[in-house]
Amino acid sequence: MAAKAISSPVPVEWYPTLAVVMVSVGLMFTASFFIYEATSSRRSRSLSKEIATAVVASVFLGFGSLFVLLASGVYV
Numbered sequence: 425m426a427a428k429a430i431s432s433p434v435p436v437e438w439y440p441t442l443a444v445v446m447v448s449v450g451l452m453f454t455a456s457f458f459i460y461e462a463t464s465s466r467r468s469r470s471l472s473k474e475i476a477t478a479v480v481a482s483v484f485l486g487f488g489s490l491f492v493l494l495a496s497g498v499y500v
Contacts, residue, residue, distance in 0.1 A: 439495035446488030453481035 457477045493500055
């Protein structure tokens with residue numbers, strides 16, 4: 425029985441587009457986080473909102489940087 429070749433679940437042609445989109449969305453959430461921190465007072469801040477925004481930004485920036493590496497030919 426012959427072994428199957430390993431292939432990416434995402435087409436290689438999509439790597440640059442996914443990199444740009446995910447990094448852009450991650451940077452928008454990061455900017456939103458910093459704006460929220462700078463414009464809200466200490467008493468009106470919500471820890472759950474801060475954590476949720478930071479997690480979403482982190483996920484998008486993490487996958488975005490992965491696709492940047494894949495698009496540039498660094499296979500991780």
